[in-house]
Each structure stands twice: as C-alpha cells, then as structure tokens.
Amino acid sequence: MGNAFWREQVHEAVNDISRNTLDKKLKELVDVGVLASGRCGRRTLYWFTDEGRKVLNMVRALERVQGAQVSSPSSSPRSPPDA
Numbered sequence: 285m286g287n288a289f290w291r292e293q294v295h296e297a298v299n300d301i302s303r304n305t306l307d308k309k310l311k312e313l314v315d316v317g318v319l320a321s322g323r324c325g326r327r328t329l330y331w332f333t334d335e336g337r338k339v340l341n342m343v344r345a346l347e348r349v350q351g352a353q354v355s356s357p358s359s360s361p362r363s364p365p366d367a
Contacts, residue, residue, distance in 0.1 A: 287331065290330075318339055319336055
C-alpha cells in the first residue's frame, strides 16, 4: 500500500479549504482512480493507486525541470523554460 494517510491528517495539513470541500476533493480523486480508500471503523484511509503514483511522479519531475512547484489551476500559468 505504501504511503497511506488518514483523512484527519489531510484535514490537519490543509487549512485554507473547508473540511467538506476537502472531503469532496478526496472523493473526486478516488472516483478518477488517483487515490484508493478504505475504512477502519469511522476513519477513512487513503493511498495512491499505481496510476496515482505515476501522476505524482510526473508532477515531481516537472517541478524539478521547472525548478519550482507546478502552478495550480488557480494561479497564472508559467512560461516554459527557455531551451
């Protein structure tokens, strides 16, 4: 399973979005196959699927190439590096 995380850990790490919105985003990631989830009592555990790990590795590779974090959809797009 690798790097699994509890829903509560996500809530603690992300402060600028409501818990309800964050839960919806986690569900969307499960629905598209980037994350998988399981329950243990009332708690929910998430982990990256194989496809999710591929996406995460691509994002990290892009960050290394650009020398900074990949822009989020809410921020303005960056120009490609000069070749």
